[in-house]
Amino acid sequence: MKKKSITIGDVAKKAGVSKSTVSQYLNKRYEYMSQSTRENIEQIIHELNFHPNESARNLKNKKTTIVGIVVANIRHAFSTEMIRIIENALEEQDINVIICNADDNPKKEEHHIRALLSRKVDGLIIFPTETNAAIYQQILEEEIPVVFIDRIVAGLSVDTILLDNQMAASLAVSTLAASGHTKIAMLTLPTQSAISPRIERIEGYKTALMACEIPFNPDFICSAELHTLQAGLTNMFQLADKPNALIAGNDLVLREVLQFLKVQELTIPSDVAVIGIDDVSYADIYQPSLTTIAQPTEKMGLKVAALILNRLQHKNKEAPQIYRFAPELKKRDSSL
Template sequence: MKRVTIEDVASLAKVSKSTVSQYLNKRFDYMGEDTRLRVEEAIHQLGYQPNIIARSLKQKRTSTIGVIVANILHSFSTQVIRSIEDTCRENDVHVIVCNADDDPKKEENYINMLRAKQVDGMIIFPTGGNIELYQSMVYDQYPVVFVDRIVENVDIDTILLDNESASKMAVEYLLQAGHQRIAIITPSLERKVTPRIERINGYKKALQMAGLPIRNEYIKSLEIHRIHSGLEEMFAMDEVPTAIIAGNDLSLLEILRFVKKKGIKIPDDLSVLGFDEVPFATIFEPSLTTISQPAFEMGKKAAEILLERIEGSENEVQQAQIHRFPPTLLKRDSTSSLKR
């Protein structure tokens, strides 16, 4: 079948090609209602589909961005992606989502693939393992925004939680409830992931401010598959924790599996407080106290900054910033006052 062209639409609608082009680009300011309806009807009648590749070449844009997630299993990540997609859809921009699975090599491959596809920019939850590649994008003035993780010495806009304040908030809440033996569990610090490091730092600072000792045996940063054995060690001590903070949603799941297996009652035997508002927080029994990140606001901000970078002049030097968002403590039934 012969491909329907913009000339065919213009001929049927009895308008110029430039008028059809204005319609396709949604420039209706100087277009009469009758003209707009004729073009719309002609497009519908002919089944015309714009040549996206040709338009991209002409505009030097693809109206597409890439999102590379370090680990798509995190509920926070999926919430941020949803918000990014919503914001981009409102601006007629398509989104390609890739999961690096915390693997720098996969991340490198995805970055190179997306650039080869000429996406207009990227939002990356960085693994931190591709410093030279990140720096090359900065050098090329390629639009990039990081989410959730700071990469030192790389000048890229970054969106993340005020993690130290969040863990201080968690510790102070548990201290007010009478707990002093407070533990914290996070995934491994091997890759120097920003939220994990900052949440432990905030935990330590809160204890110091309260005049309490920092007990290293109450701090575990392990690969997810090793968290269970780390909890076994912790709860084999003479003085077991009376409260525990889960550094993220995957750590929380491991803690909940452990207490169920051991018959530990929440909150009677152990108060549990998690990071990230997991979908089952309100339906779990007892309902889970969490530190919530404003994931949708963070995703929206990331998308808005990237779209601004894409729209900006190639010669315009813009200073990258770190954008911190405040946490919210959602008090529920998995934490309680310590019985004396």
């Protein structure tokens, strides 16, 4: 009986990595993997007595497709989940992915984009920061397939996937208003940076207050860096007319809100009701459980993958569009 030949898939399975990673190893593209991963693959190849020469010859004439993903801030649960979904979808099409984190730093983002362009990546998926319009324009002029996630960049025609942010904030306000809350505050990261979701969520908040016939109080908006949010909350709760409900603009802001309420020994929801925009992994197990406005990351991630694939394969000849996805209310105990 003929002995079954060892395949790249066998090596990948035993090494606990993807087939594309093994292919990168065989093509000596070691810059896309850690030293430990490289050594692990090498060891498995020896253990299985895998002879990659034939595979390498087969790969020689096949261009490896690489897509770079530049994420604004990988600390956001939304960002990491989106990356996971996109990477899995592209890997199924034998497309390799390089992931870079900009830490919400435009200079770092530009550095990553230029590095990816120098490597001649086939496409880019970008969570934009704010001030890099020139390099975004360069990408378009060079006709490199590109998709933006989460943030709209004014003046550029790019396929963009994002949440319906005004609807998300409106859902939060209407849910709190339905529970009888009328002193509803909104907390976000800085809005002066022109990052579209933050601005849209505040606009949605204001519009929803009007719809619920709740007077708008400018003192009930706090836009600040993470390290100063606690101080902003302290000032807000020193007001004679303090809020009885808080909307956290994203998952990182929510953590600051929860920490503040814990230190101040304020009880959720009897003292202060809370809703977070962006679902969080601990929402169900936190006491009390946390009401959140979730982004449909599965649908959004698959749409991003489909858009970049169509652009890479030149199937999509239409003008770029903006795709907004409806949020989902996950009502739990913190908003009662």
